[in-house]
Amino acid sequence: MRRICLLLSLLSGAALAADELHLYNWNNYISAQTIERFETECACKVVQDYYSDNEEMLAKLAAGASGYDIIVPTGNAVESLIRQHALRPLDKNHLPHLKNINPAYLDTAFDLGNVYSVPYAYTITLLGYNSQKIAELGLPSDTWAVIFEPRYLEKLKGRVTVLDSQRELIAAALKYLGYSANDVIEAHWQQARDLIIRAKPYWAAFNASSYIKELTVGDIWLVHGYSNDIFQANLDAQKAGRPFSVVASLPKEGAVLSLDSMVLHNSGPRPDLAHRFIDFMLDGKNSAELTNLIGSGNPNLDALQYVRAEIVRDKSVFPDSVQLRHLEMLRDLDRKQRRVLSRIWTEIKLK
């Protein structure tokens, strides 16, 4: 009898294993409860794989990785994947909850008509600062000037980090100079480069990974970083009982908004499960779980009622309509532009 039970459980295990959804997502970009709930609902298993930036994901796919049903790339990477014919068009008949998405985040230049992509969440690249220190030093927090102008930086020498990302940092500099974040005129890039080189001696590091910890500990007082990282830094600081909070602030010159969308990869064996998952994530309650967890921006109107009140009030998570007009999504560069930008970046790093 016991043997039969064992056999049965093995068999059912095998059946479960066959119903697998392969999700290729950012690190820490979905709540464990959400995954569990979906697994119960669909009686399937979600197999997750992670990446920490779009380029890593694109490089892995370019090198031939396959078998992913769903990927969650940022806008310009969605565009890349569409133009590579790497994505499967969505069947909207299976996505009744698509109506929940705020129209402001639909029909973007990356995927007109949302043939391939469904908005998932967004982050804004902005300023994060130590409330106590910035107040003590009497510095402004609503402008990129504080990160680029030596007259402010003098008070912050060695206490500032900026993202170790060519596109993001140049975009911030371009915004401060009054250009579009997507400006591709080389002379403007050079202006941005000169601005960065002038500010660089005051910065501690180009940092893409450890600035959350540095903010929490209080070693770094001002960063150019992602809104959800700064949210995390503040949570950690509160948990550790620090006397300061870490605040995110959207510069008035505007900033970069990165909208991550769910797409179906060609190589995914289970488009049926993938559609179910996307529609599940479009449910406001499920979508809100991520925002409550990591403070990511939420394009889902139905989710707002489930998001904690203090997050809904936070302008760096839910910018108002005026701020929204100054936010830009980064477009992809062509190969020549990428090479030129890379050289400018090398100059910045070496000067």
Next chain:
Amino acid sequence: MNEQEKIRLTPAARLGKWLVSGPPFLFLLLFFVAPSIIMVLASFRYPGEFGALAPIASADSDTLHGLTLETYEFFFSDIIYSYVFFKSFLVALATTLICLTLAYPLALLIARSPKKSRDLMVLLVVLPFASSFLIRVYAWMILLGPQAALSQVINGMLGVFGIAQVYLLFSPFAVLVAMVYVHLPFMVLPLYTNLEKHDPSLLDAAQDLGANAWQRFWQVTFPLSLPGIFSGSALVFIPVLGMFAIPDILGGTGDMLIGNLIKEQFLATRDWPFGSTLSIMLTIVVLLLVWLAVRLGRTRGRYA
């Protein structure tokens, strides 16, 4: 009879030779020669629009395809890339010299200790490898951080003399410290294996002939240890040259090395051909250096 034996033995000996040298040969072929050839080929291609490579042949003439020298032109069009190489060399050279200075006395100490404690000491040298490389580098973030004891003491002393505070973390200093720390065992071990084999009677003879301690070291031990120094230096210099993780984690705003630049071409810039070109340049330079070191080792050895 003798001749027959020779004929009978030769195939067996040949087989044995192949069995011994075959696997490493195959390994080098598979993991060094083949990737290098792929890299050389890639460096003459155009970058694909989405990363990877543009096709060599294309049906419609509008899409970019074929072979080109443009990555090499681009490399030599700007002094900045040669400068990255030069800077990486300086870092690698400094790391090697510091490692040598630190490792030599240690290796000598271990080699001249009694046999029993020797094994324990060697074990201690290798012990750091028991934990992950990244964890050990991250540990330096804490050790060098502004609130750590080291920074406090140094800045306390500087404060007494009215000198401005220094930041140890995110600096060339931090990069160098971690480079030395990570690569030190690679210098100690070859030095130790060399020094351990020295015949102590040579030193006795030198002493009998009136050499003082310094002369005994400089004219006997040191020349004999040159092969150990060369292999240790190669084991430190070459990995440091390609290192990107340490400058990424501990470096400040100006600590880009050639490894970082290459990594960036494959990720952020999605420019595989140019990344390949940089890698090939690095390989060529490293091979040149190894060749130089081998020659230098040989002539010096003969001289000694």
